[in-house]
Amino acid sequence: MTGLGTQELNDYLAAVFPEAVGYRVEAAAEDELRVRLCVGARHLRPGGTVSGPAMFELADFAMYAAVLSRIGRVALAVTTSANIDFMRKPEAGRDLVASVRVLKLGRVLAVGDVMIRSDGSDAIVARASLTYSIPPSDRKNGGLA
Amino acid sequence: MTGLGTQELNDYLAAVFPEAVGYRVEAAAEDELRVRLCVGARHLRPGGTVSGPAMFELADFAMYAAVLSRIGRVALAVTTSANIDFMRKPEAGRDLVASVRVLKLGRVLAVGDVMIRSDGSDAIVARASLTYSIPPSDRKNGGLA
Amino acid sequence: MTGLGTQELNDYLAAVFPEAVGYRVEAAAEDELRVRLCVGARHLRPGGTVSGPAMFELADFAMYAAVLSRIGRVALAVTTSANIDFMRKPEAGRDLVASVRVLKLGRVLAVGDVMIRSDGSDAIVARASLTYSIPPSDRKNGGLA
Amino acid sequence: MTGLGTQELNDYLAAVFPEAVGYRVEAAAEDELRVRLCVGARHLRPGGTVSGPAMFELADFAMYAAVLSRIGRVALAVTTSANIDFMRKPEAGRDLVASVRVLKLGRVLAVGDVMIRSDGSDAIVARASLTYSIPPSDRKNGGLA
Numbered sequence: 001m002t003g004l005g006t007q008e009l010n011d012y013l014a015a016v017f018p019e020a021v022g023y024r025v026e027a028a029a030e031d032e033l034r035v036r037l038c039v040g041a042r043h044l045r046p047g048g049t050v051s052g053p054a055m056f057e058l059a060d061f062a063m064y065a066a067v068l069s070r071i072g073r074v075a076l077a078v079t080t081s082a083n084i085d086f087m088r089k090p091e092a093g094r095d096l097v098a099s100v101r102v103l104k105l106g107r108v109l110a111v112g113d114v115m116i117r118s119d120g121s122d123a124i125v126a127r128a129s130l131t132y133s134i135p136p137s138d139r140k141n142g143g144l145a
Numbered sequence: 146m147t148g149l150g151t152q153e154l155n156d157y158l159a160a161v162f163p164e165a166v167g168y169r170v171e172a173a174a175e176d177e178l179r180v181r182l183c184v185g186a187r188h189l190r191p192g193g194t195v196s197g198p199a200m201f202e203l204a205d206f207a208m209y210a211a212v213l214s215r216i217g218r219v220a221l222a223v224t225t226s227a228n229i230d231f232m233r234k235p236e237a238g239r240d241l242v243a244s245v246r247v248l249k250l251g252r253v254l255a256v257g258d259v260m261i262r263s264d265g266s267d268a269i270v271a272r273a274s275l276t277y278s279i280p281p282s283d284r285k286n287g288g289l290a
Numbered sequence: 291m292t293g294l295g296t297q298e299l300n301d302y303l304a305a306v307f308p309e310a311v312g313y314r315v316e317a318a319a320e321d322e323l324r325v326r327l328c329v330g331a332r333h334l335r336p337g338g339t340v341s342g343p344a345m346f347e348l349a350d351f352a353m354y355a356a357v358l359s360r361i362g363r364v365a366l367a368v369t370t371s372a373n374i375d376f377m378r379k380p381e382a383g384r385d386l387v388a389s390v391r392v393l394k395l396g397r398v399l400a401v402g403d404v405m406i407r408s409d410g411s412d413a414i415v416a417r418a419s420l421t422y423s424i425p426p427s428d429r430k431n432g433g434l435a
Numbered sequence: 436m437t438g439l440g441t442q443e444l445n446d447y448l449a450a451v452f453p454e455a456v457g458y459r460v461e462a463a464a465e466d467e468l469r470v471r472l473c474v475g476a477r478h479l480r481p482g483g484t485v486s487g488p489a490m491f492e493l494a495d496f497a498m499y500a501a502v503l504s505r506i507g508r509v510a511l512a513v514t515t516s517a518n519i520d521f522m523r524k525p526e527a528g529r530d531l532v533a534s535v536r537v538l539k540l541g542r543v544l545a546v547g548d549v550m551i552r553s554d555g556s557d558a559i560v561a562r563a564s565l566t567y568s569i570p571p572s573d574r575k576n577g578g579l580a
Contacts, residue, residue, distance in 0.1 A: 016191060036317040046161060052205055052224045057198035079197045080544065081566060083228045083373040083518060085401050085419060087394040103414050108543055108568075109515065111375050113403070113417065124393050126401065129375060129417065131516065133543075149521060174546050206465065225399065226421060228373060228518040228563060230546050232539040248559050249522040253423075254370065256520050258548070258562065272292055272564065276371065278398075306481060336451060342495055342514045347488035369487045371520045376513065 003070045004028070012073055013065060023061050026097075028069040035062040036119070037096045050090045059084060059114040059128035062098040067110050067132050070102060080109070084128040091118040095116045096125065109133060148215045149173070157218055158210060168206050171242075173214040180207040181264070182241045195235045199244040204229060204273035206257040212255050212277050215247060221280045224255070229273040236263040241270065254278060293360045302363055303355060315412070316387075319358040325352040327386040340380045349374060349404040349418035352388040357400050357422050360392060366425045370399070371400070374418040381408040386415065391426050399423060436507045439463070440448055448500060458496050461532075463504040470497040471554070472531040485525045493547040494519060494563035497533040502545050502567050505537060511570045515544070519563040526553040531560065544568060 004012060009025045022038040035058065037043070043054035060079055067077055090096060097119050104111040109131055116126040149157060154170045167183040180203065182188070188199035205224055212222055235241060242264050249256040255278055261271040294302060299315045305367065312328040327333070333344035350369055356365055380386060387409050394401040399421055406416040444460045457473040464472060470493065472478070478489035495514055502512055525531060532554050539546040544566055551561040 016165075018191070019187065027191045042164065050418065053198055053202035058229075060197055078188070079231055080230070081230045081516060082197070082201075083226070083419065084225045085393075085421065086224055087396075087401055103375075103417055106377075111377055111417075127393055127401075129373065129419065131375065166451075194538075221513065226371060230538075230566065232546055248562055251522075256522055256562075270545075272538055274518065274562065275566065276520065308481070310475065332454065336453070342517070343488055343492035346491045346517075350487055350502045369521055370490075371518070372487070373516070375516045377515075 003072055004068050009065055009069055011110045012068065012092075013061075017061070020061060021029070023058070025065050025069075028065070030100065033062065033066040033069055033100045033102075035098045035100070037066055037098070039075050039095055042130075050096060052084075052086055055086065055090075055096070055116055056084055056128070058096055058116060059126070060130060062100045062114050063110075063112045063128075063130040063132060066100040066102050066112055067105075067134070070105055070110075071134070074134060077110075077132050078135075080131050080133045082130045084126060086126045087123050088123055090116075090125045091121060094121075095119040100125060107134075138141050146253040148217055154214055156209055157213065158206075162206070165202075165206060168203070170210050170214075173210070174194050176246065178207065178214055178245045178247075180210055180243045180245070182243070184235075184240055193237050195241060197229075197231055200231065200235075200241070200271045201227070201229055201273070202260055203241055203243050203261060203269070204275060207245045207259050208255075208257045208273075208275040208277060211245040211247050211257055211276075212279070214288050215250055216279070220278060222255075223280075225276050225278045227273060227275045229271060231271045233268055234268050235261075235270045236266060239266070241266040242263075252279075293362055294358050299355055299359055302358065303351075307351070308349075310351060313348070313360075315355050318355070321391065323356040323359055323390045323392075325344050325388045327357055327388070329385055331378075333366070338382050339366065340386060342374075342376055345380075345386070345406055345416045346372070346374055346418070348386055348406060349416070350420060352390045352404050353400075353402045353418075353420040356392050356402055357395075357424070358389040360395055360400075361424070364424060364433060367400075367422050370421050371404060372420045372421045374416060378413055378414045378415050380406075380415045381411060384411070385409040397424075415431065438507055439503050444500055444504055446486060447503065448496075452496070455481055455492075455496060458493070460504075461502050463500070466536065468497065468501040468504055468535045468537075469502055470533045470535070472533070474525075474530055483527050485531060487519075487521055489521055490521065490525075490551055490561045491517070491563070492529070492549060493533050494561070497535045497549050498545075498547045498563075498565040498567060501535040501547055502540075503539050504571070505540055505545075506569070509569060512545075512567050515566050515568045517563060517565045519561060521561045523558055523560050525551075525560045526556060527558075530554040541568075 096128040114128040259273040317324040404418040462469040549563040
């Protein structure tokens with residue numbers, strides 16, 4: 001098994017994305033991975049709402065973490081497409097929590113769904129689906145189906 | 146006519162998005178609007194590539210500018226959905242240029258396409274389609290069909 | 291409450307979509323609605339796989355049924371956008387089953403997620419997200435948040 | 436060059452999609468391919484509008500034709516994802532015309548944009564972006580970058 005646990009994921013992500021401040025993988029299970037975004041000034045629009053691009057970044061980061069958690073360190077995996085629906089205003093002064101489910105982990109493509117909620121709330125603020133491309137050299141290392 | 150010209154757009158966007166440093170609307174015509182992103186350190190992934198979230202932000206910003214250019218100052222217009230395909234690595238050390246076409250400007254929803262290229266290149270780095278929701282109070286001011 | 295139960299849904303859908311042969315709403319609960327597609331020759335590609343457009347039609351039909359189940363007969367609700375990922379080949383000779391979750395039911399837009407599986411299998415064949423626009427005249431009748 | 440011209444495309448598509456009645460590739464150039472859908476009863480919703488799934492099928496067919504026109508007979512190319520925005524009601528009693536631009540033709544994935552209009556009208560009825568996966572055995576034959 002070449003996947004990564006929660007601590008390894010956080011260490012690796014901090015190393016490859018030094019600019020990604022405020023993200024923390026909280027749980028990495030086979031069926032779902034959870035990432036918390038500690039919302040800061042740089043994520044806010046005037047008025048105090050988390051911006052759309054900040055939520056996109058959270059979804060993208062969370063899907064990348066989910067791919068790593070399954071196949072290990074594949075620094076070159078890249079997003080090939082993403083679709084995101086913004087449905088509700090996040091609650092003011094709360095962290096955002098993204099839950100990822102990997103729906104497919106193929107030889108070439110990984111597909112996952114991300115639901116973003118305000119911490120402590122059940123209402124879905126945004127949903128995203130993302131496709132990552134996994135480069136051949138990294139695929140050799142992984143346990144991809 | 147309640148739309149905005151290039152200078153008015155840049156002034157208004159700087160006022161409502163003080164954090165959006167590095168963007169400049171270069172041309173705002175009926176059929177196409179163009180936004181340049183002066184790529185800086187905060188937009189880069191390790192290795193020097195512009196990050197996916199930075200390109201998403203550029204597409205989102207450009208579509209918002211295109212809506213403003215047509216219907217004037219609608220601070221509350223919000224993105225309801227976005228779809229983005231990342232197709233090529235941007236060229237190192239170049240600005241990115243986004244070209245927007247507004248495909249629909251209805252009473253409730255505006256839909257547009259965005260093509261992102263490296264400055265000076267014809268190859269499309271990313272394409273996005275975005276839907277904005279226009280709040281009723283702002284719609285009264287605009288000339289929406 | 292103006293929503294519809296399973297039997298009412300099937301009767302209404304057969305009346306407004308007489309051409310939609312082979313679909314049956316099997317369960318309509320608050321949190322999930324399920325539609326079965328009895329796969330026939332017209333849904334197949336050469337080789338026996340269900341075609342992409344047939345799966346799109348199933349997802350679209352299922353989301354429409356889910357909207358009706360919540361707000362009643364709104365014949366004029368229309369799809370405004372859809373995103374679909376095809377992930378696996380459906381199993382030969384099996385029905386397809388679509389499970390819908392309505393993620394947002396607003397005054398103007400309804401957003402939902404659809405997972406399509408081969409009957410009896412857990413593997414997700416396709417996932418879709420769809421947005422429906424609900425016309426104002428119909429909205430007055432419904433219990434929309 | 437292994438691509439196909441207009442006549443070859445129509446012959447090949449009729450052979451591999453015998454059920455796809457009513458489609459005709461009208462022009463296949465390097466930068467754009469055009470497909471006409473002769474709208475018939477099976478494409479209509481009650482009221483006479485072309486259904487969303489019929490427009491999805493047209494977009495999917497047109498993108499497949501565009502891939503074939505560039506790399507030849509790759510029967511196993513499959514749609515991996517699609518995004519479609521429905522923007523206007525098609526005009527009654529008119530054919531639909533889809534214009535495809537292939538934005539990327541890579542070793543593994545092809546990405547294209549499709550604009551659908553009512554015949555004789557400039558207004559865009561629907562826009563779609565589609566990604567096709569090209570199987571390795573077929574890729575060897577093609578001139579893919």
